[in-house]
Each structure stands twice: as C-alpha cells, then as structure tokens.
Amino acid sequence: MSDFTLNILGCGSATPTPAHNPSSQVIDYRGNLFMIDCGEGAQCMMRRMRLQFSRLGHIFISHLHGDHCLGLPGLLSTLALHEKRGCVTVHLPAEGIGIMRSIADYFCRETPFEIKFIPIKGAGGVIYESASLTVEAFPLYHRVPCYGFVFREKPKQRHLRGDMVRFYNIPVSSLHGIKSGDDYITPDGTVIANARLTTPADPSRSYAYCSDTAFDTRVAEAVRGVDVLYHEATYHSSMAAQARERGHSTAAEAARIALLAGVKRLVIGHYSKRYTDVGVLVSDACANFNEVIPASEGLRIDI
C-alpha cells in the first residue's frame, strides 16, 4: 500500500442495513489517521481493518445527522478507556459542539484523555495543517449546515541528482534550497540551473469527501482536480426529484461533478437502503464518467 490511503468503514445512508454501516472513512497519511464522519460502528470497523486507535489524531464531522456522527460517543468512550494519555481533536459544525461536549464530559470523565472540539464555521477554509498536508473544509448543500473536506499534500521537494551534487561538490548547507528549486552558484560565481541538479518532485496527491449534498456546481469548484473524489450517490437518476428534495444526489449527478471538476477517480457511496445491488448506481454514474469505484465496507484505495 502507498502512504496515503482511503479506508471505507461505512458507506450506507441513514438506515443501517445488513450490508452497510453508516458513513465513516479513515485517511491513513504516512501512519497518521484522520477520520471523516463517524457513523455508528466506526470503532468496530477500525478494529476489523486494523487501524490503530493510538494513531487517530483528528476527526472531521461533515454534519450533525445521526448517521454521520453517532459513532462518536462510543469511539470517544473507547479512546478514553484505552488511550488514556492521548488526545484527539474533533472538528465539527459549530452547532454540534454543545451536545458532543456533554456526551464526552459524561462518558469520558474518569480519564485524563483529552478531547478537543473545534467548530467549523461559515465558508470553512483550512482547518488542519502539518508540514506536508492540509485539510480544507468547504460548504455542501444539504438540509442542515454541512461541510466537505479536501486533503491536499503540500508541494513536495525536487529530487537531487546525486551525480550532479558530487560533480559540483555542492555543500550540504545548499541542498535544502536546491530541493526547493534554487539554482546553485559555484564558488567562482557560475550559476548552475536547478533543472541540471534535480529531477521533478513527485506530484502532490489530493482527496475530497462530499457527503451529504444536493447536486451543485460549486462543489465541483471546491474539489477541482483532486486525484480521488468521494461523492454521495444516494439515489439512481430515476429518483432525481426525491434526491433534490432531500438534499441528496443521484449517482449520475455525482459523476457530473467528477467530470466538471476534472478529477481522476470517483468513489460513490451513501447508498439508499433500497439498492441491494449497487450495480445500478455504478451504471448510472458511468453514463457521465469512466473511472467509478463503488465504496464498500473494508475497501482500501490508494490515493
């Protein structure tokens, strides 16, 4: 596996079915785990998929409907019980802070495990940043305040050419700048172009999560060019009116967003319980976009 994977813990919708858990995913980026939504059963799926609790630092909740957040009470309670010295940060729409803090205060009160709640407000923006990754929240178009998330690797350093470094006898102190794109100036003042000293950086990868949302072209703007897009596909096109009315999308609409945004691959999920065979949703999406992957519990996708 690569060092940037998407793990599907649940991809059903509001009603649990024997086939699908409610929404939850875990991004594993270089061994650090980031959870996106936490439907009931998320902690059990983490155990089943061997995603270690101790590596989970941040949880991003899209909105406060039960199928996207009611695995949190159990997960936080388990974390507090078993990772006593740790800390987790939960990012969620501001309106949910009160109730989630009440739950955490009640069920995690006996341990020093720290739970931070950070509100997501207004238009979102960058809500997490490390040396190599950012997570950005952006508005979705559902019945309640709801956010999508984009995970983007920061631009990477160029690769040094060892033969050139030796040839020009470049000191270690200059290497960092050269990896960042600087030219090298020799002691006699000659400028050696960066392109002679390096090969291009690996591309920066990106992943976007959009659930729940009605079809809206502003979503395509927000996720433009990502490598992998997860977009909800609650219904088949034959139920487009119901999708719109309930603030959801059809599979064909998810594919239109993928096409408009120029993404490489589309993962669909958040299936209505009426679809016991998600093949009809895949077909619906494939009319608009070629690279469609149906989510399923336990699926891992390299970003």
Add this chain to the structure above:
Amino acid sequence: MSDFTLNILGCGSATPTPAHNPSSQVIDYRGNLFMIDCGEGAQCMMRRMRLQFSRLGHIFISHLHGDHCLGLPGLLSTLALHEKRGCVTVHLPAEGIGIMRSIADYFCRETPFEIKFIPIKGAGGVIYESASLTVEAFPLYHRVPCYGFVFREKPKQRHLRGDMVRFYNIPVSSLHGIKSGDDYITPDGTVIANARLTTPADPSRSYAYCSDTAFDTRVAEAVRGVDVLYHEATYHSSMAAQARERGHSTAAEAARIALLAGVKRLVIGHYSKRYTDVGVLVSDACANFNEVIPASEGLRIDI
C-alpha cells in the same frame, strides 16, 4: 421457536473486538420486543437478526458505562426517523436520564416519535407489567449504580378439559373462573372439583440478566429458580482478584451463582477481549455447573 426467546446482539465487554459487539440482548415475548442494554451496534444487529424496530416498546439499561448504553443514540435516532408515529420507553438508572434526554432532544427533534425515560432507583422492584409478564429490576454490585433484570411470566390459566365441560354442560360464563382454579357448582348444588375439569397450567417461564457485577450471593437470591440466567463472566478464575477489583465476575463465580440460585440453564458472556477462545471460560464455569451456554452474537435461546 417458542413465544419467549432470548436474542444475543452483543456479548463482548468494554473494548469492541472483531468477534464481539458490546452488550445488548432482545427478549421476544409473544411478538413484543424488550431490549436489555444497548451497546453500540445494537441497531445493526436488530436488522441482521430480523427483529423489527416497530415491535420494540421497552429498553432496559443496566448501567451508564458506554459499552452498555452507547448504541442508544443511534438506535433512538433511527427509530425516530423510521417509526415516526411510535413510542419507546427507556428505563435506566436515574443518573443517566439527563444526558440521554439531551441526546434524544438533539437527534430526534424533527419527528413526533415519542421517547420516554423512566428512572430506576434504589432497590428497583417491578418496573414493567402487562397482563402476562413482569420485569423486575434488582441491584447488582459494580463500580457504578447497576441493575439486573428478571422477566417473569405471570401464573397461567389451567387448561379446560373439553370432555368434562360438555359432560357437565358448563355455561361459558363459568369457564374463566374454572381456568383460574375455581370448582364448578352444578344447578343442583353438586360441587365438581377443579381437578376433574382441568389439567395443570403450563409452567410460567422466567429469565434473568446480570451484567455487570462482582460475585455476590445476593444476586443468587434475586434470580432464584429462573429458567435461564445470563450472568457476566468477564474473566477466568485465574484472574479472580482483578475481577473483584473491577466489579466483575469470573466464569466460575457466574456458575456458583447459577448453582446457588437453582436455575436450569446458565448463559455466560461479557467476555474480556483477552479471551479469543471462550472455551476456557466455559470450562471454568462447568467446574461448578452443568448447563452452561456461551453467548455469541446472533444466538437465539428458547426460554
């Protein structure tokens, strides 16, 4: 199946494992469902075991540790979404009413589905009664206020002997009294003994649930003579000290309670995650009692 069954939804302990869900059971009594404890995943298991949400009227929560009640938020949210016109009553230790009502108020606020919370206090007593069944709460001995539950069928009516009813030409108006044990007095004043007119009533069945609790002989008093006893067996006897310290029982202690109480069958569960093979716990229990059934997810037991 009989009309009185125990359904095991979860029989693990505090930490979820790939093998076991946290505690939850459903008693199906003549088509009415009664849930005992509601660990996370209970609603999914109801779907998997085809136990219909619409038949669930009462939920009994033993105590407010997360592995016994943190499936409630998701279950109540689902009930409110899908059984909009219905009602469910949750019986739980008084200290948990505030937090559970906050959760229900937040996540079930958009529908007219009614959720009642009834506190269990002090020594418990009869907390539910219908024409044919009672549910009694009694104290267990754990680290926080905790209750066990006994489900008892009320005494049943004797069976009329059709041949005798015809022979004595007994009017319909007298039959109810005879089924309850009355003699019959003929129009000429002759007394016909009830034993000539009826055969004995079916025995009244009973089931008791004890989790979580340390070994305590008062528990045996509370569950005396039940047909089936579920008693927690978190540890093997080799960890008796830890069991006591944490307010839990060993499998051998569960069996001692079964023996002292004179029950017919013992079901053990609430296994610590350290036991990947529960056979060692069954063996531990069988040293003290013969009829030991290890609980497992999906198991149904006729009472």
